[in-house]
Amino acid sequence: MIKLHHLRNFSMHGFRLKPNSSCLTRSTRCFTSSNVALANKEDDVIPKNTLEPHITAHTQSGFGQIYDKKPFKIHLQANKRYKWCTCGWSKNQPFCDGTHKNPYMKIGFRPVHFTVEEDKEYYLCNCKQTAHRPFCDGTHKRQDIQDKIK
Numbered sequence: 430m431i432k433l434h435h436l437r438n439f440s441m442h443g444f445r446l447k448p449n450s451s452c453l454t455r456s457t458r459c460f461t462s463s464n465v466a467l468a469n470k471e472d473d474v475i476p477k478n479t480l481e482p483h484i485t486a487h488t489q490s491g492f493g494q495i496y497d498k499k500p501f502k503i504h505l506q507a508n509k510r511y512k513w514c515t516c517g518w519s520k521n522q523p524f525c526d527g528t529h530k531n532p533y534m535k536i537g538f539r540p541v542h543f544t545v546e547e548d549k550e551y552y553l554c555n556c557k558q559t560a561h562r563p564f565c566d567g568t569h570k571r572q573d574i575q576d577k578i579k
Contacts, residue, residue, distance in 0.1 A: 475561050476551055478543040479508075486515065486541040487562040493517035493538050497555035498578040500565035505545045512540040513553060513563030523553040523563070
């Protein structure tokens with residue numbers, strides 16, 4: 430689900446809003462979570478985690494520590510299983526290295542296991558604030574996130 434506060438400033442860095450052209454309100458377009466699709470330049474959709482129906486880590490409440498203010502571009506292989514760091518403490522970003530298991534750190538997050546449908550370049554979220562875990566949806570462009578990492 431796309432939250433409306435995530436829909437600001439996505440025109441930068443290859444992301445754009447695709448509104449439903451029939452939804453107009455006084456010469457400005459109406460953006461709602463049901464009629465907006467976020468896209469990157471290459472394929473016009475945010476990729477799907479093919480394991481999503483079988484796991485629950487992507488539904489964890491809250492967000493991890495902001496690691497970086499830009500996404501990580503990486504080539505991923507189809508049907509290979511990956512673990513995306515949710516907590517932001519991994520030394521192997523954007524992937525999990527098990528740091529969240531350290532009992533002294535008391536981290537309440539667990540990694541998101543995911544696979545992709547095709548071999549290609551993907552943008553994985555490094556700000557850890559995305560609504561589409563593990564894929565970047567442009568949330569890192571929010572001013573509060575940009576201000577946290579200098």
